[in-house]
Amino acid sequence: MPLINHLKEHRARLGYNQAELGKMAGVSRQTISLIERGDYSPSVTLALKLASIFSVLVEDIFNYNEGEQE
Amino acid sequence: MKIKNSYVKIIMWMVLGGIVGAIGGLAGRTIGIGKFKEVFINIFELIANNIIQIQIAVGTLSALVILVNYISAKKLMVKDDNDVDELSDKIELKQTIALTFCSINYILSFILFGIAIDGRNQFIIASVIVFVTVMVFSSFMEISIVNQIKKGDPMKKGDPAELDFQNQWIDSCDEAEKLITYQAAYKTFNIMKYLLLATMIIGMIAKAALNAGNTIIVMGGVLWLVMVLAYSYYGCKLQKNKINL
Numbered sequence: 001m002p003l004i005n006h007l008k009e010h011r012a013r014l015g016y017n018q019a020e021l022g023k024m025a026g027v028s029r030q031t032i033s034l035i036e037r038g039d040y041s042p043s044v045t046l047a048l049k050l051a052s053i054f055s056v057l058v059e060d061i062f063n064y065n066e067g068e069q070e
Numbered sequence: 071m072k073i074k075n076s077y078v079k080i081i082m083w084m085v086l087g088g089i090v091g092a093i094g095g096l097a098g099r100t101i102g103i104g105k106f107k108e109v110f111i112n113i114f115e116l117i118a119n120n121i122i123q124i125q126i127a128v129g130t131l132s133a134l135v136i137l138v139n140y141i142s143a144k145k146l147m148v149k150d151d152n153d154v155d156e157l158s159d160k161i162e163l164k165q166t167i168a169l170t171f172c173s174i175n176y177i178l179s180f181i182l183f184g185i186a187i188d189g190r191n192q193f194i195i196a197s198v199i200v201f202v203t204v205m206v207f208s209s210f211m212e213i214s215i216v217n218q219i220k221k222g223d224p225m226k227k228g229d230p231a232e233l234d235f236q237n238q239w240i241d242s243c244d245e246a247e248k249l250i251t252y253q254a255a256y257k258t259f260n261i262m263k264y265l266l267l268a269t270m271i272i273g274m275i276a277k278a279a280l281n282a283g284n285t286i287i288v289m290g291g292v293l294w295l296v297m298v299l300a301y302s303y304y305g306c307k308l309q310k311n312k313i314n315l
Contacts (some may be wrong), residue, residue, distance in 0.1 A: 017154045028223055029158055031246035040246045 004063045006037045008055045025049050097278070106279050112184075121186045122193040128182060131206040132175040136211050139168035139258065143218060158222070165219055172212045179204045259301060266294040 011021050011032075018036075021031040025046065034040035042050070056060040073079050103248035117124065143164040151157040174294045179201055213230050228238035240251060246265065273286030
């Protein structure tokens, strides 16, 4: 997956569990889990929402690495 | 050797199908279609003669799987655990198993009830009672499981007792859940194409060997046609609409 994310680290920093973060972002716990595992690349809207929750830039959570395999 | 030309490839598949069909036909003639017929008739006789016991056994087993998973999920939901995320994964797995078995129970009950409607079935009233009991139980359990899921995830909407439950449910799913549903539906569509083709072939064999008539062939063909037309219609319709994941 060329999209690397640091969602788990940011979530741990604020002490939220997946369900709590999902509720704040308006998505299910499973979706947060899928993103953290790198099994799902979120939409731009969701990525922006997550960045807003953590008060960081989208690039602080998600990095695109071309060297990684899709 | 890998064949690259698509036209040659498709002809090869057709030739292969022809060879398999010819071998099957020859085997049928050599061994004798009568023997196949005998085996099938014996199997169906066995099922028809014990249909009430089979109905009860299948209904009870499915009910047990549904109940065990539902109760187990309910217990886990009130459990205080440090790893909430891992616990939620376990609960969701149990709920998925319970819901899947509700559907399996419906389908198997319909098949068995269809077989039970037979002049030779001495326990036809009992068969009807078992069928109705299983259907009521599965429907009630489906409502309970959906309510349990909604309790764990208040974003989920929909009442299984309403006709547009599937629409309400998918509308309440988020982008990843919708994507998973659509991918699963596409894979199912592809599986169904092969299954319906197989159904028609089985229908042809059943017609030749068991005098089963044209019903299976026509039903398989109609379902295949409806599926492909519905897929094309919704494909064209959705291309013109706003894509809303």
